[in-house]
Amino acid sequence: MKRILLTGAALAALNATPVFAQETLATVEERGILNCQVGLPTPGFYALAEDGTWSGMDVDLCRGVSAAIFGDPDKVEYQSVTSAVRFTALANAESDMLSRTTTWTAVRDTQLGLDFTTVNFYDGQGFLVPADSGITSALELDGGVICVLTGTTTELNLADYFRANEMSFTPVTNENVNVLVETYLGGGCDAYTNDKSGLAARRSAFPSPDEHILLPETVSKEPLGPVVRQGDDAWANLVRWVIFGMINAEELGVSSENVDEMATSTDPNIARLLGSEGNIGEGLGVKPTFMIDVIKMVGNYGELYEKHIGANTPIGIPREGTLNALWTEGGIIYAPPFR
Amino acid sequence: MTSDLQTFVPRPDRPPPADSAGVAAWIRKNLFSDIPNALMTLLGAYIAFTVLSAVLNWALFNAVWSADTRRECLDAVGRAGACWPGVAIWFENLIYGLYPKDQVWRINVGFLALILWMVPLWIPRVTSKIGIGLSAVMLYPFLASYFFLGGDKGVVWTGLIALGLTGFVIVWATALTETLQAKTAGAWLIDALGRANAEEKMQTRIRLLAVLAIFLLACLAVWSVSFTEVRTRFWGGLFLTLVISGIGITFSLPAGIMLALGRRSNMPVIASLSTIFIELFRSVPLITILFMFNTMLPLFMPAGTEVNQLLRAIVAVCLFASAYMAEIIRGGLQAIPNGQYEAAHSLGLTYWQTTSQVVLPQALKIMIPAIVGNFIGLFKDTTLVSIIGLFDLMNMARAIGEDTNWLGLFIEPFFVVSLIYFVFCFAMSSYSIGLEKKLATGRDTG
Known part of the structure; x- marks a missing residue:
């Protein structure tokens, strides 16, 4: 009973808007460090090296925000938090932003006291099967044994998909990805399901990756992006526009290599992005040329993608033709204009 | 009158029968005493062999080392x-x-200090073992906290760390005097000063002064050392x-x-x-x-x-x-x-x-x-x-x-x-x- 009461109290406290919400930027500036929450080490998005440094797609968003505020991408302290406690850790102000492949859903956006800023990666759930099984479509998996992580939306999506297509399946569940992968490789299940980025990463570490294929179907929408506490719109704007800035930079051809030359460009779009014209930084509480620092020290969106998860990395998720291509190239990575 | 009572002298023991002593006998008695036992032994040996060879093959013989x-x-x-x-x-x-790799020595030194603190507990001639054990529990954490955490230390924390250091010094002083002179560090100090006959109050005062002096020296030592902060997130x-x-x-x-x-x-x-x-x-x-x-x-x-x-x-x-x-x-x-x-x-x-x-x-x-x-x-x-x-x-x-x-x-x-x-x-x-x-x-x- 006591526990129920306490849990209720905690949930009530979670829903209440925290009183310290308004001044995140000022707090961060005073502290001199951005507290950025990532997940347990995951290749491509927030990978931990043995020297203690973090890298990856989501880590670079934190570095980008740090560069925008301090002109230094490394004034970040990473908090590695399990998915079970990620939202409370953000809601009670242990971290300033959460950048850890979190799916944007209505419930999370509206009921947890959190704000999703924007999407930096479009993922979706898929299936991995052995190539010699002859299966070429998820619709052929009727009656199959499927390996799936417990306690994730993945498990629910799987059930939804099979029910919608009037098929049956036997789940093999575990909470440890490595155990599931061992089961799958040992022939314990016909298919392994997870977000496609995760499947690609895992397959790259199989003894013989070519013997396994990703089925074409995508059975769920997983828009992933950074999250901030609700109630501090100025802070949410800053995080959001750093990402928009990175996307705009790619679209305008500004990269970490040419940003110095571009700084004197006469193209009004580039001039506004890099702060030689107008003063977008002022509205965000940072200096006008903040995007120069972000791009020079971290990179534009395309550079981040190719560096951490692109075709030439061990993860190897090609970008062309996927949702994560720029809108000008058939994808849906699109940012409002910098003006 | 002489007695010709003979003293009984037992003959030396004969060696046990060859089939009840030695390795072979032990094996036969404990592992192969009858047919079910022998079968169980063989089965056990087979299982042990399979498991061990699989583990060893995996962990040693087939393993990749570079x-x-x-x-x-x-x-x-x-x-x-x-x-x-x-x-x-x-x-x-x-x-x-x-x-941080360049700070790891602090962890090593911190744990070494704990081991050194505990060493007197295993020296037989040391008698104040309870005191030493208690001091390790109560005072060592202050010393360790600074080694592990580092960073800015305020006045209070400096005092506490110095207290830890004082404890360490006194523990070893006690251990040394008790091992070599069979008396506590306090008694040794008073003897050395030639005040063994002074009244009780005086002796207590001398002991307190000595502790205070060590504490002040420890404060100075702590004050002059400073480690960079390693936040617990990196632990x-x-x-x-x-x-x-x-x-x-x-x-x-x-x-x-x-x-x-x-x-x-x-x-x-x-x-x-x-x-x-x-x-x-x-x-x-x-x-x-x-x-x-x-x-x-x-x-x-x-x-x-x-x-x-x-x-x-x-x-x-x-x-x-x-x-x-x-x-x-x-x-x-x-x-x-x-x-x-x-x-x-x-x-x-x-x-x-x-x-x-x-x-x-x-x-x-x-x-x-x-x-x-x-x-x-x-x-x-x-x-x-x-x-x-x-x-x-x-x-x-x-x-x-x-x-x-x-x-x-x-x-x-x-x-x-x-x-x-x-x-x-x-x-x-x-x-x-x-x-x-x-x-x-x-x-x-x-």
Whole structure:
């Protein structure tokens, strides 16, 4: 009973808007460090090296925000938090932003006291099967044994998909990805399901990756992006526009290599992005040329993608033709204009 | 009169029959005494051989010892052999977590100080063992805290660290004088000053002055040293596991004793408060308490107060462990016959004298196996802090398999981590058996 009461109290406290919400930027500036929450080490998005440094797609968003505020991408302290406690850790102000492949859903956006800023990666759930099984479509998996992580939306999506297509399946569940992968490789299940980025990463570490294929179907929408506490719109704007800035930079051809030359460009779009014209930084509480620092020290969106998860990395998720291509190239990575 | 009584001289023993002595006989008697036994032996040997050869083949004979990525291991031997280079590269992290590499010596020195602090406990001629043990529990943490944490130290913290250092100096002074001169450091000092005949008050004053002088010197020493700050977020690996379980263990024993005494107390308020505390923390799984402390405690705190995540985990572990310890100790207290209490009372001993000199020494002795069992359990339970994102030994092992170069490498790290856990738990267990033998606690031997 006591526990129920306490849990209720905690949930009530979670829903209440925290009183310290308004001044995140000022707090961060005073502290001199951005507290950025990532997940347990995951290749491509927030990978931990043995020297203690973090890298990856989501880590670079934190570095980008740090560069925008301090002109230094490394004034970040990473908090590695399990998915079970990620939202409370953000809601009670242990971290300033959460950048850890979190799916944007209505419930999370509206009921947890959190704000999703924007999407930096479009993922979706898929299936991995052995190539010699002859299966070429998820619709052929009727009656199959499927390996799936417990306690994730993945498990629910799987059930939804099979029910919608009037098929049956036997789940093999575990909470440890490595155990599931061992089961799958040992022939314990016909298919392994997870977000496609995760499947690609895992397959790259199989003894013989070519013997396994990703089925074409995508059975769920997983828009992933950074999250901030609700109630501090100025802070949410800053995080959001750093990402928009990175996307705009790619679209305008500004990269970490040419940003110095571009700084004197006469193209009004580039001039506004890099702060030689107008003063977008002022509205965000940072200096006008903040995007120069972000791009020079971290990179534009395309550079981040190719560096951490692109075709030439061990993860190897090609970008062309996927949702994560720029809108000008058939994808849906699109940012409002910098003006 | 002479007696010609002959003294009986037994003949020397004849050697046992050849078929009942020696290795062959032992084997026949214990392993092949009849057909079912022989079959069981063969089966056992077969199973042992299969398991051992599989493990050895995997871990040693087929293993890859040098590679840059797991891909190279897989190309070389597939999954038939272990891929040790990944674990080797990460090994330092398994021990020290993400602690900055150039600061790791501080952890080593910190633990070395603890070992040095404890060494006098094993020197037979040292007599103030209780004092030394207590000082290690009460004062060492202050010294260690600065080695591990570093950073700005205010006046209060400087004082506490100096107190730790003072404790260390006095412990070794005592150990030296007791070993060499068979007297305490204080007595030695007074003798050296030639004040052995001075009155008691004077002697006390001299001792206090000496302690004060050491303390001031320690303050100066502490003041002049400064380490860079290493935030607890970088703590991890075996180091973190030892910190959490070490604090849990040292806290839970005295707290458990107090709670157990409280629960048996005649004072209703104390008895019911102790009972409530014990039952509350014992009825909830540790993982729930960890979650409670980790995610909900900050919600009840005034806005802006920041309680360190590690501290929250440690507090949770301490409270949980002391509730369990309290019940073990209460069990031990109940095993002491009532006659002991009555005899102590009739001698005119007060409650505290009865408890500390009659009951607890007997109770703690019979409880050694249970207490050490609880310590071992606590040591292993600390793996649960990985759930709230602290990089303890377990979580660090998992991180290896998520490194891009070593993706999917998880059996090898867990194998190594199991070995580390085994070494520590086995050491604790052996020590407790040694302690039991030394104190001869078994009922049957008394």
